[in-house]
Amino acid sequence: MTRIKTQxxxxxxxxxxxxxGGGMLIGFSWLNACKPNTPxxxxxxxxxxxxxxxxxxxxIGDTGMVTIYSPNPEIxxxxxxxxxxxxxxxxxxxxxxxxxxxxxxxxGWYQNQFAGGSLSIRLSWNALRMAGAxxxxxxxxxxxxxxxxxxxxxxxxxxxxKENIGERTVGYGDMASKAVxxxxxxxxxxKGVKDFKLxxxxxxxxxxxxxxxxxxxxxxDFHRDGMQLAMIQHPPAFGMTIKDFNEAEIKSMPGVxxxxxxxxxxxxxxxxxxxxxxxxxAIVGDSTWQLMQAKKALKxxxxxxxxxxxxxxxxxxLEKALATGEVxxxxxxxxxxxxxxxxxxxxxxxxxxxxxxxxxxxxxxxxANVTADSAELxxxxxxxxxxxxxxxxxxxxxxxxxxxxxxxxxxxxGRRLYVHFGVEAAAISKKIGGPVKLIYTxxxxxxxxxxxxxxxxxxxxxxxxxxxxxxxxxxxxxxxxGPVFPNRFPAGAVENYSAEKIKADTNVTTGAWRAPRSNFTxxxxxxxxxxxxxxxxxxxxxxxxxxFDRAIKDPVGEKHxxxxxxxxxxxxxxxxxxxxxxxxxxxxxxxxxxxCHSTYVAEVFDLSIKNGKPIVEKVxxxxxxxxxxxxxxxxxxxxGGVIDGIGHAMYSQLTFDxxxxxxxxxxxxxxxxxxxxxxxxxxxxxxNEIDPTGLGEPGLPPAIGALANALYKATGQRHYHQPFxxxxxxxx
Amino acid sequence: xxxxxFLIKKLLHPYYSSNNFVNSTLSLPYTxxxxxxxxxxxxxxxxxxxxxxxxxxxxxxxxxKLVGTKYGCGISxxxxxxxxxxxxxxxxxxxxxxxxxxxxITTIEGLSENGDHPVQKAWLEEDVYQCGYCQAxxxxxxxxxxxxxxxxxxxxxxxxxxxxxxxxxxxxRIKKAIKTAANSQIV
Ligand code: FES
Ligand code: FES
Numbered sequence: 001m002t003r004i005k006t007q008x009x010x011x012x013x014x015x016x017x018x019x020x021g022g023g024m025l026i027g028f029s030w031l032n033a034c035k036p037n038t039p040x041x042x043x044x045x046x047x048x049x050x051x052x053x054x055x056x057x058x059x060i061g062d063t064g065m066v067t068i069y070s071p072n073p074e075i076x077x078x079x080x081x082x083x084x085x086x087x088x089x090x091x092x093x094x095x096x097x098x099x100x101x102x103x104x105x106x107x108g109w110y111q112n113q114f115a116g117g118s119l120s121i122r123l124s125w126n127a128l129r130m131a132g133a134x135x136x137x138x139x140x141x142x143x144x145x146x147x148x149x150x151x152x153x154x155x156x157x158x159x160x161x162k163e164n165i166g167e168r169t170v171g172y173g174d175m176a177s178k179a180v181x182x183x184x185x186x187x188x189x190x191k192g193v194k195d196f197k198l199x200x201x202x203x204x205x206x207x208x209x210x211x212x213x214x215x216x217x218x219x220x221d222f223h224r225d226g227m228q229l230a231m232i233q234h235p236p237a238f239g240m241t242i243k244d245f246n247e248a249e250i251k252s253m254p255g256v257x258x259x260x261x262x263x264x265x266x267x268x269x270x271x272x273x274x275x276x277x278x279x280x281x282a283i284v285g286d287s288t289w290q291l292m293q294a295k296k297a298l299k300x301x302x303x304x305x306x307x308x309x310x311x312x313x314x315x316x317x318l319e320k321a322l323a324t325g326e327v328x329x330x331x332x333x334x335x336x337x338x339x340x341x342x343x344x345x346x347x348x349x350x351x352x353x354x355x356x357x358x359x360x361x362x363x364x365x366x367x368a369n370v371t372a373d374s375a376e377l378x379x380x381x382x383x384x385x386x387x388x389x390x391x392x393x394x395x396x397x398x399x400x401x402x403x404x405x406x407x408x409x410x411x412x413x414g415r416r417l418y419v420h421f422g423v424e425a426a427a428i429s430k431k432i433g434g435p436v437k438l439i440y441t442x443x444x445x446x447x448x449x450x451x452x453x454x455x456x457x458x459x460x461x462x463x464x465x466x467x468x469x470x471x472x473x474x475x476x477x478x479x480x481x482g483p484v485f486p487n488r489f490p491a492g493a494v495e496n497y498s499a500e501k502i503k504a505d506t507n508v509t510t511g512a513w514r515a516p517r518s519n520f521t522x523x524x525x526x527x528x529x530x531x532x533x534x535x536x537x538x539x540x541x542x543x544x545x546x547x548f549d550r551a552i553k554d555p556v557g558e559k560h561x562x563x564x565x566x567x568x569x570x571x572x573x574x575x576x577x578x579x580x581x582x583x584x585x586x587x588x589x590x591x592x593x594x595x596c597h598s599t600y601v602a603e604v605f606d607l608s609i610k611n612g613k614p615i616v617e618k619v620x621x622x623x624x625x626x627x628x629x630x631x632x633x634x635x636x637x638x639x640g641g642v643i644d645g646i647g648h649a650m651y652s653q654l655t656f657d658x659x660x661x662x663x664x665x666x667x668x669x670x671x672x673x674x675x676x677x678x679x680x681x682x683x684x685x686x687x688n689e690i691d692p693t694g695l696g697e698p699g700l701p702p703a704i705g706a707l708a709n710a711l712y713k714a715t716g717q718r719h720y721h722q723p724f725x726x727x728x729x730x731x732x
Numbered sequence: 733x734x735x736x737x738f739l740i741k742k743l744l745h746p747y748y749s750s751n752n753f754v755n756s757t758l759s760l761p762y763t764x765x766x767x768x769x770x771x772x773x774x775x776x777x778x779x780x781x782x783x784x785x786x787x788x789x790x791x792x793x794x795x796x797k798l799v800g801t802k803y804g805c806g807i808s809x810x811x812x813x814x815x816x817x818x819x820x821x822x823x824x825x826x827x828x829x830x831x832x833x834x835x836x837i838t839t840i841e842g843l844s845e846n847g848d849h850p851v852q853k854a855w856l857e858e859d860v861y862q863c864g865y866c867q868a869x870x871x872x873x874x875x876x877x878x879x880x881x882x883x884x885x886x887x888x889x890x891x892x893x894x895x896x897x898x899x900x901x902x903x904x905r906i907k908k909a910i911k912t913a914a915n916s917q918i919v
Contacts (some may be wrong), residue, residue, distance in 0.1 A: 025774030055905070063886055074863070074864075075863060076861075076863030076900050077862070077863070077864035078862070126757060142781075202859075204856065204859050205859055207863065207864070208855070208856045208859065208861065209847050209856065211855075211861050211864035211867050211868075212840075212847055212852040212856060212861075212867065212868075212871060213800070213840065213841065213843075213847040213852065214798075214799075214800020214801070214839065214841050214853045214868045215800070216800075218802075218865060219862070220799070220803065221799040223799075230792070254783065285797070286794075287782075287786075287790060287794045288793070289783070289785075289786045289787065289790040289791045289794070290792050291784070292806075303739055341754075358864075359862070359899060360863075360899060361802075361804050361810065361812060361865045361866050361897065361898075361899040361900075362802070362804075362863070363803070363804075364866045408863075408864070409863060410802075410863050410864070410865030411863045411865060411900060413899075433876070441806060441808055442804065442805045442807075479826075633859065635909045636859065636862060636902070636905065637862070638905055639901065639902070639905070640862055640900050640901035640902060641901070642901070643901030643902075643903055643904070644900075644901045647901070665805050665806075665807055665809065665811050666804075666805045666807070666809035666897065667807060667809050671897050671899065672885050672895040672903075673894045673895075673897065673903075674889070674890045674894050674896070674903050674906070675890035675891065675894050675899070676908070678904065679886070679904075680904065687744060728919035
C-alpha cells in the first residue's frame with residue numbers, strides 16, 4: 001500500500017469547493033511536471049510552481065455522476081480516456097457513472113495544457129491517482145462524520161461507502177455536498193496494483209461517437225463568426241527568402257481581402273520555434289478555395305541567400321562527417337581497435353535513412369484573434385506554453401495577455417511541438433486587426449521543414465574464434481544531429497565498445513519525429529545484430545539474450561540507459577508467443593527488440609512472398625510499458641507504431657534538388673496504405689507493477705529492424721538504405 | 733443560371749462593414765462568375781452562390797459549415813474528403829459543385845440519424861481511431877463499398893480502401909471493423 005502526500009512545502013496540490021448545481025468540485029494539478037517530451041537539450045524543465053496550478057477538475061454531483069474535466073488535448077494516444085480512468089480507479093467509481101469533458105474554451109480554467117506524447121501518462125500517473133484517492137477519502141470522512149464513527153470503520157467501492165461491520169451504506173452523491181466542508185487530508189492511501197479494477201481493462205475511446213459522426217473537433221474545424229481565412233506562401237527552396245510579389249493583382253482576385261508579407265522572426269527563439277521560413281506571403285479572404293486560386297496566381301521574386309542543397313550534397317556531407325566530423329557525444333569501453341585486430345571475423349555495414357516529413361493528416365492550422373492589447377489563439381498544438389511565449393515576444397505583449405486553447409489534434413508525431421503556425425496566425429491577425437484562421441495546404445505542410453533528419457551510421461562488430469562478440473563500434477552522423485545513443489544497448493554487453501554521435505550542417509530545418517533518433521537507430525542496429533548473429537552461426541534471439549546475460553551479470557562500463565532484464569524479458573515473451581524456432585512453410589521470420597521512451601518492445605515479423613511481393617502476414621509484439629492502463633487502446637498505439645515503422649522504412653522519403661523537395665504531396669510522397677499493412681498484429685504485455693511508461697513511440701523503432709530481417713530471410717537480400725523500395729534488389 | 737451577383741453580395745457581406753480591411757482593395761469591381769446552385773445534401777435542399785469550379789469539399793466546409801468532411805491533400809490521394817454522390821463514394825476535393833446536378837450528396841453528418849449506421853457501430857465496437865482525422869473518409873468509403881459488396885474478401889477490402897490514408901496506422905482495425913459491419917448483415 002502506497003501513501004502519497006497531497007501537499008509540498010505546506011502548499012496543497014488539491015483545492016476543493018462546492019460545485020455549481022450541487023456536489024463537490026475537486027481541483028488539482030492534472031499534469032504536475034508533465035511537460036512535453038522535450039527533444040532539444042535544455043528546453044522546458046519542469047518548474048515546481050506549475051505543480052500547484054489547478055488545471056484538472058473532478059465534479060462529484062449530488063446524483064453520484066462524476067464528471068472529469070480533462071485538460072488534455074487528444075493527439076491520438078487516447079489520453080482523454082486513459083487518464084480519467086486513472087482518476088476513476090482511485091476514486092473508485094463505476095465507469096458508467098463517469099463523464100469525461102473537455103475544458104470549455106475561454107473559461108480561463110485551463111491556462112496551461114500539455115499534450116505530452118509518450119510522457120503524458122508517466123508523469124501524471126501520481127497526480128491523477130492522488131486526486132482520485134483524495135476525493136474518495138474526503139467522501140468517506142464525510143460519511144464517518146455523519147454517522148459518528150471513525151473513518152477506519154468504513155470502506156468505499158464502486159461509488160458506495162459502507163460500514164465494515166453494520167448495514168449502513170451511502171452513495172457518493174449523497175455525501176458529495178457534505179464532503180466540501182471536510183479538510184483536505186495531508187496524505188492519502190493509494191490502491192494496491194492488485195486491487196485495480198478499471199486500470200488494465202479496455203475502455204472505449206470517450207470521443208468515439210463524435211469521431212464517427214463527424215463532429216467539429218479539430219483545429220481545422222474551428223469557426224468563429226466574423227473570422228477570415230488565411231493562407232501562406234513560403235519560398236520555394238531552403239536557402240531562399242521573399243523579396244516581393246504581385247500584391248495588387250492578388251488583392252484584386254475574387255474573395256481576396258488582403259495580401260502582404262509577414263515577418264515572424266522573434267528574439268531569442270527557443271527549441272520549439274524551429275521553422276523553415278520566417279518571412280512569408282500571407283493572403284486573407286473568405287473562402288479556402290479562392291485563397292488556393294490566389295496562391296496559384298502568385299508571382300513572387302525570391303532571393304537566394306543561402307546554399308541550395310541537393311540530396312547528393314546531403315550524402316556527401318554525411319560521409320564527410322563520418323570521416324572527420326565533430327563528435328557531439330561518445331562512449332568508449334575497453335579497446336575496440338585492439339580487439340578488432342584479434343578478431344576472427346569482422347562485420348562492417350553502413351546504414352542510412354532520408355529526411356522524412358511528419359505529414360499529420362490534418363495540415364497545420366491555427367486560429368488567432370489579436371487586438372491592441374491581447375492575443376487569443378485556438379488550435380492544434382502540443383506546446384501551448386511555448387506558443388504563448390513566442391506570440392508574446394512577436395507582438396510585444398505581456399505573457400498574461402496571451403491565451404492559447406487547444407483543439408483535438410489530427411496527428412502529431414512530434415510535428416505540433418513546433419509553434420510557428422500559431423505564431424504566423426497571430427502575425428496575420430495583427431495585420432488585419434481581426435480574427436483569422438490560418439490554413440496550410442498539404443504542399444505548404446510538406447515543404448516547409450521540421451523534418452526528421454537524414455542519418456548515416458557505420459556499424460562494426462568483431463567475433464572471436466568461438467563466435468563471441470568481442471568488439472562493437474557505431475559511428476553515426478545526421479543532418480544536423482547524429483542518431484547515436486552512446487549509453488544504450490549494446491553498451492554494457494560488449495567488452496570493447498565505442499559509440500560516436502556526429503553532427504553536420506544543413507539549412508533544411510528538422511525537428512523531433514516520432515521516437516526521435518530511435519526511429520533510425522533501432523532499425524540499423526537490429527538489422528546489423530541480425531547479420532552479426534548469422535556470422536556467429538547463432539539464432540538471433542539467443543544471440544541477443546547472451547548479450548543481455550552479460551549486461552545483467554557483469555555489465556561493462558558505468559552508465560546504461562536500459563534494464564537488461566526487462567529487455568531480455570520482452571524478447572523471451574515474443575519468442576514464446578510467436579513460437580520462434582518452429583518453421584512454417586512459406587513464412588520468413590525476422591526479429592528485433594528496442595528500448596525507448598522507457599518502454600521495451602520486441603517484435604517478430606512473419607513475411608511471405610506473393611506474386612513477387614513481400615506481404616507481412618503477422619506481427620507479434622511483446623511490450624513492457626509497466627502497468628497497462630487501457631489495454632485495447634495500448635494495443636492500438638503499438639499497432640499504429642508497427643504500421644508507421646513499416647511504412648516509413650519501406651516507402652517514404654524526401655529528396656532534394658536546389659533546396660526544393662521533389663515530394664510535395666501524397667502523389668509523390670508515398671505513405672503506407674491498407675494493402676501494404678500487416679494482415680494481423682498481435683500485442684502481448686509483460687505484466688508487472690512498474691509505473692506506466694510511453695506507448696506512442698516505442699512500437700515503431702523495432703518494426704524497421706524486424707522487417708529488414710524478415711525481408712532478408714524471404715529474399716536473401718539485406719536492406720541498408722531506407723526507403724527499402726528504392727533499393728534495387730527488393731523483389732516486386 | 734449564372735448571375736453577376738458577386739459585387740452585390742460583397743457589399744452585403746458582414747465583413748465589409750467592418751473597418752478591418754481599410755487597406756485592402758475590396759472596392760475593385762472584379763467580375764468573377766458566380767452561380768447559384770441548389771443541392772440536395774443529407775436530405776435537405778441547400779442554396780449556394782459560389783464559383784462553379786469550387787470543389788464540394790470547400791462548399792461543405794466553408795459555405796455550409798459541414799466540417800466532418802476533411803481536407804488532407806486536395807489532389808485525390810488521401811480519401812479524407814470522401815462523400816457519397818448518389819450511392820458512390822467520391823473525393824469531394826475533386827468534385828466541382830457544377831458537376832453535382834440533381835444527385836443526392838451524403839456526408840458523414842448525414843450517414844445516419846444518430847450515428848448508428850452499422851459501419852459507425854462497427855467502428856465504435858473495434859475502437860478503431862487514433863487521432864480520428866481520417867476516419868470520416870474511411871467510414872464514407874467503407875459504407876459505399878459494403879453497399880455494393882456486402883460480403884467482401886480481405887483482398888477486396890484492401891483494394892477498395894487503398895485510396896484512404898490513415899497516417900496513424902489504424903489499417904488493421906479498419907479492416908476488422910469493415911468485416912464486423914459486413915457480418916452484422918444489415919448494411
Ligand atoms: S483531400 Fe480529397 S483525397 Fe485528399
Ligand atoms: S486515425 Fe489519425 S489519420 Fe487515421
